[in-house]
Amino acid sequence: DQQVKQNSPSLSVQEGRISILNCDYTNSMFDYFLWYKKYPAEGPTFLISISSIKDKNEDGRFTVFLNKSAKHLSLHIVPSQPGDSAVYFCAASVNSGYALNFGKGTSLLVTP
Amino acid sequence: EPEVTQTPSHQVTQMGQEVILRCVPISNHLYFYWYRQILGQKVEFLVSFYNNEISEKSEIFDDQFSVERPDGSNFTLKIRSTKLEDSAMYFCASGEHSGNVNEQYFGPGTRLTVT
Numbered sequence: 001d002q003q004v005k006q007n008s009p010s011l012s013v014q015e016g017r018i019s020i021l022n023c024d025y026t027n028s029m030f031d032y033f034l035w036y037k038k039y040p041a042e043g044p045t046f047l048i049s050i051s052s053i054k055d056k057n058e059d060g061r062f063t064v065f066l067n068k069s070a071k072h073l074s075l076h077i078v079p080s081q082p083g084d085s086a087v088y089f090c091a092a093s094v095n096s097g098y099a100l101n102f103g104k105g106t107s108l109l110v111t112p
Numbered sequence: 113e114p115e116v117t118q119t120p121s122h123q124v125t126q127m128g129q130e131v132i133l134r135c136v137p138i139s140n141h142l143y144f145y146w147y148r149q150i151l152g153q154k155v156e157f158l159v160s161f162y163n164n165e166i167s168e169k170s171e172i173f174d175d176q177f178s179v180e181r182p183d184g185s186n187f188t189l190k191i192r193s194t195k196l197e198d199s200a201m202y203f204c205a206s207g208e209h210s211g212n213v214n215e216q217y218f219g220p221g222t223r224l225t226v227t
Contacts, residue, residue: 043218
């Protein structure tokens with residue numbers, strides 16, 4: 001049962017351009033959303049999060065947008081750098097302290 | 113910067129054997145988690161632990177699995193009798209969860225190979 005979906009398995013972007021990673025969810029009880037970045041043979045690294053009471057959260061080059069009515073969130077990386085090349089996971093939870101439900105990930109490649 | 117650590121990085125075991133995976137969460141965190149990722153699949157929640165007891169577990173976390181916080185720093189996952197399908201990366205995570213914030217910080221993982 002895929003409650004969190006990342007429909008693009010991969011994305012390629014030129015250095016300096018914007019990367020937009022998308023995520024859809026089906027469970028309307030989700031109220032907290034996170035993005036993680038993962039390199040091979042490492043654990044997921046927390047990037048940025050957003051509560052359902054907000055529609056945007058920004059941290060440096062990373063911005064997460066939440067559209068509750070569409071059950072959609074996106075991660076924008078501006079400007080993209082080669083070091084951003086990794087797998088990006090969207091995750092969601094229903095309440096603080098509860099399990100994270102992950103998407104399958106999107107592999108981002110930023111080319112020089 | 114504080115981080116979650118896990119040992120061993122790789123564990124090979126025979127089917128039917130018991131394994132214990134170890135984690136040291138970030139010291140001021142109160143919530144602890146185990147997740148796993150089977151090769152090619154998504155990261156899946158196993159169990160959460162708070163105030164010395166399990167607060168939530170998934171269908172995967174059956175009677176073969178147990179967790180323990182034996183002292184003030186370690187958090188362990190035990191698989192009593194391993195199966196081939198238990199082969200996966202196992203990630204420990206921790207969080208402090210003030211307010212409604214649910215940021216979880218992951219360790220580097222233990223690769224479990226069951227032969």
